[in-house]
Amino acid sequence: MPDDHIERHCVISGVGQSDVGRRLGRDPRELTLDACLAAAEDAGLTTAQIDGLSTYPGAAVPIPGFSGAGAYEVIDALRLHVDWYDSGLETSGQLGSVMKACLAVGAGMATHVLCFRSVWEGSAQGTGGRASLAGGGGGRAGPPPRASGPNQWTLPYGSASAANWIALYAQAHMHRYGTTPEQLAQIALNGRRNAARNPKAIYRQPMSMEDYFASRIISTPLRLFDCDVPCDGATAVVVSRRERAADLRHPPVRVAAMGAALHDRPSWDQLSDLTRLVGADAAAQMWSRTDLTPADVDLAELYDGFSILTMLWLEALGLCPVGESGRFVEDGSRIALDGELPLNTHGGQLSAGRLHGYGFLHEAVVQLRGDGGERQVAGNPSVAAVAAGGGNTCGCMLLTAGD
Amino acid sequence: MSDVGPRRMLPELTDRTRFYWEGGRSGQLLILCCQRCGYYLHPPAPLCPVDHSTELAPERVSGRGRVASFTVDHHRWLPAPEPPYVIALVELAEQEALRLTTNIVGCPPEDVHIGMEVAVTFEHQADSEGRGDVWLPMFRPIGGAAGA
Numbered sequence: 069m070p071d072d073h074i075e076r077h078c079v080i081s082g083v084g085q086s087d088v089g090r091r092l093g094r095d096p097r098e099l100t101l102d103a104c105l106a107a108a109e110d111a112g113l114t115t116a117q118i119d120g121l122s123t124y125p126g127a128a129v130p131i132p133g134f135s136g137a138g139a140y141e142v143i144d145a146l147r148l149h150v151d152w153y154d155s156g157l158e159t160s161g162q163l164g165s166v167m168k169a170c171l172a173v174g175a176g177m178a179t180h181v182l183c184f185r186s187v188w189e190g191s192a193q194g195t196g197g198r199a200s201l202a203g204g205g206g207g208r209a210g211p212p213p214r215a216s217g218p219n220q221w222t223l224p225y226g227s228a229s230a231a232n233w234i235a236l237y238a239q240a241h242m243h244r245y246g247t248t249p250e251q252l253a254q255i256a257l258n259g260r261r262n263a264a265r266n267p268k269a270i271y272r273q274p275m276s277m278e279d280y281f282a283s284r285i286i287s288t289p290l291r292l293f294d295c296d297v298p299c300d301g302a303t304a305v306v307v308s309r310r311e312r313a314a315d316l317r318h319p320p321v322r323v324a325a326m327g328a329a330l331h332d333r334p335s336w337d338q339l340s341d342l343t344r345l346v347g348a349d350a351a352a353q354m355w356s357r358t359d360l361t362p363a364d365v366d367l368a369e370l371y372d373g374f375s376i377l378t379m380l381w382l383e384a385l386g387l388c389p390v391g392e393s394g395r396f397v398e399d400g401s402r403i404a405l406d407g408e409l410p411l412n413t414h415g416g417q418l419s420a421g422r423l424h425g426y427g428f429l430h431e432a433v434v435q436l437r438g439d440g441g442e443r444q445v446a447g448n449p450s451v452a453a454v455a456a457g458g459g460n461t462c463g464c465m466l467l468t469a470g471d
Numbered sequence: 472m473s474d475v476g477p478r479r480m481l482p483e484l485t486d487r488t489r490f491y492w493e494g495g496r497s498g499q500l501l502i503l504c505c506q507r508c509g510y511y512l513h514p515p516a517p518l519c520p521v522d523h524s525t526e527l528a529p530e531r532v533s534g535r536g537r538v539a540s541f542t543v544d545h546h547r548w549l550p551a552p553e554p555p556y557v558i559a560l561v562e563l564a565e566q567e568a569l570r571l572t573t574n575i576v577g578c579p580p581e582d583v584h585i586g587m588e589v590a591v592t593f594e595h596q597a598d599s600e601g602r603g604d605v606w607l608p609m610f611r612p613i614g615g616a617a618g619a
Contacts (some may be wrong), residue, residue, distance in 0.1 A: 211600050212480055212550070220482035221514055225574045227558045228548035235542035236560055242584040243540070268560050288543040289559070337560055337572050338513075344542050 072175030072360075073357050074139065079320030081180070081308035081468065082111025088268050088301035088421050089190065093294045096136030096188040096197040098316050099302040102146055106185055107304035109469040112317030113180055116308070119151045120178030124165035124185055124425070126155030133192025136302055142184065148373050152177040159328045160350060161327035161371075161427025161457025163465055179309045185426035186302035193298050221336070232295040233336040233379055233459060238376040241272040242289060242308045247379070247394035249289055253280040254397040255375035255411075256293045260406060263415025265443035270297050294375040299421030314471075321436045324451070324466040327354030334460040343391075345377070347455060347462030348384040354464050355386065362386040365466075366449035367435055368409055369428035372416040377458040385453055385464065410445045425456030429465070477550035481596055484603045487515050490529040495593030501529035502569070511566045534591030536563040536610065539570055540580025543580045557583050561610050577611030588613050 084106025086099040108118055127138025139155040142148070152172045160167060162185055169181035176337055215223040227233065241247050257280060263269035283292040310376065313320045327350035332339050339346065355361070360383060370381040372386045379393035387398035387409060397403050403411035414431040421427070432452035448469070455464035482492055503512045505519035506526040518525045541559040557575040562568065562590035576592065577584050589610035596605040 212478065214482065214483035214602060215480050216485075218514075220488065222572050223480040224482055224605070225558055225571050225572055225609075226479070226544055226549055226552045226554075226556055229546075230557050231546070232542055234545055234547075236540040236558070239542055240540040240585065285543075287546065287547045290542075306574040338568070338570060340568055342560070 073325070074171060075323045075325055077174040077310050078170040078323040079308050079310045079313045080305050080323065080433050081313045081318070082107045082109070082112050082113065082306035083158060083430050084108070084304045085268070085430055086302040088270070088299055088423065090270055090297070090351060090421075092300040093192040093196050094300065096186055096300065096302070097141055097145070099188070099300060100137035100142060100184060100186040103186065103302035103304040104142055104146065104182055107182060107184075107306050110179070110317065110441050111306045111308065113306065115148060116145070118148055118180050118182045119174055120169060120181030121148060121150050121153040122165045122169040122172070122181055122183045123155045124159065125157035129157060133187060133189035133298070136186025136188050140209050142182075144241070146233045148182075150178070150236060152181070155433050159461070160330065160463030161428065161461045163454065163456045163463040164328060166305065166307060166429065166465065167328055167463060170323055170326060173307055173309050179312050180463055181307045182304060183307060184302060184304040185424050187422065187424055188300045189298035189422060190300045194263055222317040229287070230336075230459065231290055232287045233292045234374040234376060236337070236376045237342050237380065238289050238374070241376065241379070242405065245391040245394065249281075249393035250277070252289065252294060252375050252379070253277055254278055254400045254403070255372060255378045255416075258397070258400050259372065259412050259416040259418040262413050262443055263406075263419035265441075266414045266420055269415040270299055271419045290374060290376070293418065294423040296373050296417035297419070301421060301423050301424065303306070303423050303426035305426070305429060305433065318437060319470065321433050322468045324360055324468045325354045325358035326463070326465045327351055327357075328463050329353040330462070335377055343380070345380040345384045345458065345462060346460060347381060347457060347464060350462050350464050351385045351455070354466055358466060360468075361453060364451045365409065365453045366447075367413060367432070367445050367450050368411050369455075370412065370453070370454045371425060371428060371456045371458060372412060372418050373422070373458055374416065377401045378412065378416070379456045380458070387453065405443060413443050413445060421422050423430050428454050428456055432467050436467060456469065477553075479551045479607070481598070481602075481605045484605070489603075491515065492605045492607070493603075494529070495595065495608060496594065496604070498589045499531045500608055502532050502563070502565070503527050504530035511569050513564075513569060513571060522602070532563055532565050533541060534559040536584055538575065538583060538587040538589060538591055540585055541575065541583050543583070555580050559583065559610065561589055571608065574609045575611070576609050577617055584611070593610045
């Protein structure tokens with residue numbers, strides 16, 4: 069790694085996760101604190117040693133179930149004494165919060181930063197709201213409210229969900245590159261195969277190609293099984309200063325490089341190229357900050373809020389040529405646990421639940437530590453690519469095992 | 472207003488956006504345009520991203536374009552429109568990547584394809600609550616390529 073890059077100071081020293089379920093019916097703050105305490109414990113740190121905090125998206129986001137706890141709630145509940153903290157939605161995807169923690173650690177503002185992402189969309193949607201719906205949805209009496217801000221350009225046309233917006237990318241990719249629904253299905257089938265080996269995954273029963281095509285169409289070409297599953301759960305990681313992590317509980321996982329760039333318009337429908345993820349800018353930045361190359365990647369944990377996003381991330385990260393992701397995943401063997409590029413080894417959000425970005429980071433650390441159990445990738449994988457986000461918000465990180 | 476039943480969610484009319492939603496009253500698709508360099512902006516913004524001029528004004532465009540991408544929605548998210556319906560990104564003829572999210576009407580959903588030539592049409596949404604009528608720009612196929 070180039071010596072002047074801040075990542076050389078940063079490791080992931082701990083990971084933690086709460087119970088995960090379709091609808092747990094628990095206070096989301098409890099789930100959040102479960103994950104945070106588990107991550108600190110995993111790192112071998114006391115809460116008194118945690119001196120920084122970072123989260124996505126923070127409190128007061130008016131989408132049902134989208135945020136289980138804000139930064140202040142966790143700081144107060146754990147009586148943390150933080151030297152640095154941050155939260156926010158306008159950042160480079162869900163991983164933006166972890167990258168900001170790395171910047172704080174690298175800059176010497178904090179030594180051990182607790183990062184978390186907490187959702188309760190499963191329960192929230194079960195009570196009438198729909199988290200995936202722009203504007204929040206939910207029933208109200210009286211005349212319907214009018215759409216304002218960015219929503220005014222889409223809601224009048226029934227373009228209400230990210231499923232609609234992302235479907236437009238999928239259709240464009242199929243048109244330009246000949247990508248097929250059968251190829252798209254491989255992302256869902258691969259996730260389900262891996263979820264069968266993950267005790268915490270939400271959907272673990274086998275899924276066949278026939279099952280996939282029997283699932284109802286949401287917004288062509290996307291079917292229900294192309295859409296991730298809303299759930300309740302929280303995930304946390306601890307970003308630590310590398311020099312201070314040597315005596316912690318687990319061998320640290322290093323942050324080799326990170327990418328946060330956004331060179332396109334921050335928009336879902338005004339992108340310069342509908343088949344190119346804005347994450348391509350973040351990926352290019354990430355590769356510019358390391359001597360590693362896509363050929364060095366042993367496994368990939370790539371966001372699958374919708375199946376097509378994983379394919380677009382494969383291309384954005386250079387893990388396959390642009391336009392070739394369909395052929396890359398065809399027949400599923402290349403991306404299987406025993407394939408050349410094991411992908412979404414915990415089942416992804418499609419089968420393991422929409423933990424919203426952090427699930428991929430958690431899984432990458434588990435795999436690099438060799439703690440994957442039944443789903444552990446063989447051969448001591450040492451380089452993992454992690455990417456999260458889609459639409460106008462994307463970020464990616466490269467993690468390596470060992471020091 | 473002749474239609475009954477569920478209503479589409481309508482846009483809030485503001486000083487910055489009213490021209491776009493009311494242009495259909497006179498059958499005009501209006502897009503904000505930089506008066507110095509001629510660049511079209513959508514959605515409307517306070518200044519031109521090319522030359523940072525604030526001399527912006529709505530200009531009538533041809534209303535012609537092509538389908539850059541589309542999706543047929545089958546899930547009911549809102550009371551209206553009634554699924555299945557076609558959501559499209561239409562790229563206007565005037566400028567590369569000048570796109571609107573819209574609906575394709577006037578043909579069966581299965582006839583819509585990327586690259587299809589389309590022209591604007593307006594759906595009038597009357598308002599009885601004092602928030603202003605709206606004319607939603609939508610697009611229909613033109614020419615022989617549209618299919619039956």
